[in-house]
Amino acid sequence: MQRTQDNFQVVQGFFTSLEQRDRDGALAAFDEHATWDTPAGGPFAGRFFGRAGIGRFLQLLAMAHPDGHMVTGLTLHAESDRVFAEFVWAPLSDSAPRAATRSLAVFQLVFNKINAVREFEAAPIGG
Numbered sequence: 001m002q003r004t005q006d007n008f009q010v011v012q013g014f015f016t017s018l019e020q021r022d023r024d025g026a027l028a029a030f031d032e033h034a035t036w037d038t039p040a041g042g043p044f045a046g047r048f049f050g051r052a053g054i055g056r057f058l059q060l061l062a063m064a065h066p067d068g069h070m071v072t073g074l075t076l077h078a079e080s081d082r083v084f085a086e087f088v089w090a091p092l093s094d095s096a097p098r099a100a101t102r103s104l105a106v107f108q109l110v111f112n113k114i115n116a117v118r119e120f121e122a123a124p125i126g127g
Contacts, residue, residue, distance in 0.1 A: 012076060071089065073086070
């Protein structure tokens with residue numbers, strides 16, 4: 001039970017750091033060999049490898065949300081070494097604005113570090 005709670009806190013801390021635009025704090029939640037897979041067809045589709053790749057992903061997110069808020073409606077559920085997150089990526093502020101998108105993500109943790117994230121796009125909000 002304690003491991004589940006610890007993992008929950010790691011992922012919650014990641015999202016808190018993301019909202020505070022604390023890139024170093026967000027990256028500290030990840031294992032040095034972590035991966036983040038994003039859904040095909042999304043604005044940041046692909047696989048990001050290691051802290052350097054995830055750092056680039058976080059930089060892209062910050063640039064796409066220059067006015068601040070990136071995530072809304074965050075709900076987390078933890079079970080052993082996995083934390084399941086449901087959230088909404090706020091609309092992007094770029095030359096081709098997109099609707100807010102609801103995502104589901106599975107965070108796999110090893111020794112209190114995020115080792116892998118698999119994100120699934122649920123649907124555009126209102127779509």
